[in-house]
Amino acid sequence: METDQYDVANVTITLTQWNVNRAGNFTAPATSMVGCTIAELADEIGLERGEFRAWLTFTNDNVMLANGTQTHKDNIAVDTLLGANSFQIPNTMYMAWFGEMGIAGQGWMNWGQNVADLQRLGFHVVQFNNDDFDKSNANGVKANFLGGVTWLSNEKFLHGMYMMGHGGTTNVGSSGTRCYTQGPDWSVQYAEIEAQLNYDLGAVIIHACWSNESNAEDLLVSDNGFFVGQTGVYVPLDPERLASHSGASYLPVGIEDILLYGGRQRTQKFEA
Secondary structure (H helix, E strand, C coil): CCCCEEECCCCCCCEEEECCCCCCCCCCEECCCCCHHHHHHHHHHHHHHHHHHHHHCCCCEEEEEECEEEEHHHHCCCCEEEECCEEEECCEEEEEECCHHHCHHHHHHCHHHHHHHHHCCCCCEEEEEEHHHCCCHHHHHHHHHHHHHHHHCCCCCCCEEEEECCCCCCECECCCCCCECCCCEEHHHHHHHHHCCCCEEEEEEEEEECCCCHHHHHHHHHEEEEEEEECCCCCCCHHHHHHCCCCCCCCCCCHHHHHHHCCCCCCCEEEE
């Protein structure tokens, strides 16, 4: 673990990094060592420094400072030098399936494996599956999806989102089906998702057309966060992608993105 030195009231303090333990729950414990700041934690987990009160859960009303005294949590600033304390941070990925071909489509897009990979990395995964809903109630299903975003954000659970389906430069959803979808046909504007958030997200991954040229990154992702979109028309059968996995009987869409995603965090490095 990296360390540094800092003088507080003529006392030399050894600085260490935060200890974050992602163990598959809605939130994850984050323990500050002497001399840590919330700004450092925000940078490490990809969330916005200035929004820390919207995403950080204080487990105690009083917080230990680096100089050995305590102060009320309301007095803590993003650059306050902390002592040893325990907090909770968002640890939930909201995964939304808007794709085609039902279970077969999910298999081709490697949906289940992506869920498992995120869980292996220690995240709690909440899934929204458009195929589970009646085709006649598109507006209700959209409200259900957005309600999930609202709840996870309000509870300080939501770290990021992973969406697969059809899209444009301002929207994502099931609208645009070329073969068939089991669920209703609808789409949601990225601005509508943003309206449900209390803070910018640490990670957003979108496997949908034009997502890389969309306004999703600007609207949804923290300046410290991680974004992966698709450039132009997204074709899962792209020959170049298939060639890069020669010998495979299917295209493991998204695995490489998840592995890159984990590397953003110094508190918990993942294999490349």
